[in-house]
Amino acid sequence: MFDVIIFAGLILAAFAFMEGFAWFTHRYVMHGFMWVWHKSHHEPREGAFELNDLFAVVFAAPAIVAVWLGVNTSLTFMLPIGIGITAYGAVYFLFHDGLVHRRWPMPKARSAYWKRLIQAHRFHHAVNTRDGCVSYGFLMAPPVRKLKEQLKARGVEA
Template sequence: MMLVVYVGIFILTFLSMEGVAWFSHKYIMHGLLWSLHKSHHVGHKGFFEKNDLFAFVFAIPSWLFIMLGVIYQSPVSIWIGSGMTAYGAAYFLVHDIIVHQRVKWFRKLDNKYVKAVRRAHKMHHKHLDKENGEAFGFLIVNKKYFQ
């Protein structure tokens, strides 16, 4: 019975992270920390970009939830941290591998969801500055991008 609760916490956390990602992207990455995120919009030399530092920033809370959950024997904390980690992995897979193809895997995916994600992200990247952006979320795509 408790496993069902823990899996529910994991799923709820995973789904909630889309809202966290949207808020962080719109108000932090396109706001206060634009100086780091800008490299993702205007290009860069080499494989890595300043924007990649956000992966470490966003990994800290999930690591803390898991670590403190282990130390204090709190399964809820571990499952929250695991949901956050799973979202980060999904985001990396979709954003960096499928959309930006920083690693040349899954290059020939051709389904409605992948096309919609790519279309939404292309619309997001058409804005080279921090203002007037759109499509700040990522895994949940507005239905207008499916057309």
């Protein structure tokens, strides 16, 4: 029983950590030296893919390594961590590429939580330059009213 709780706890911890990691990466890496890739996500997409999609490949690697280590070595705790990272990737993908950017048909979000997050990410896309964007999180975001104020202060009408 105790093992199950630790296993589930590690999945949740990895999932939560990933939101912080995603925020940090989006804020300082994608809107930093990796803007060369991320720029494609702030421009109209030509075709089915954009250069920014390569980040998904990069982020899948640690999850694959963690699962492999958890299954094939004595580092069993790496398995729930790998599952947590994978689960975050799946939810991120459904939310960001599905609900927000509608790259495939998705049912409309009904809950206030998802609606608020969709709005927050739309505000992120209100600015299409490396600097001056707001709201870098995905599954967590500041209140919409606050983001509106930040955009206004930067002279962007949203």
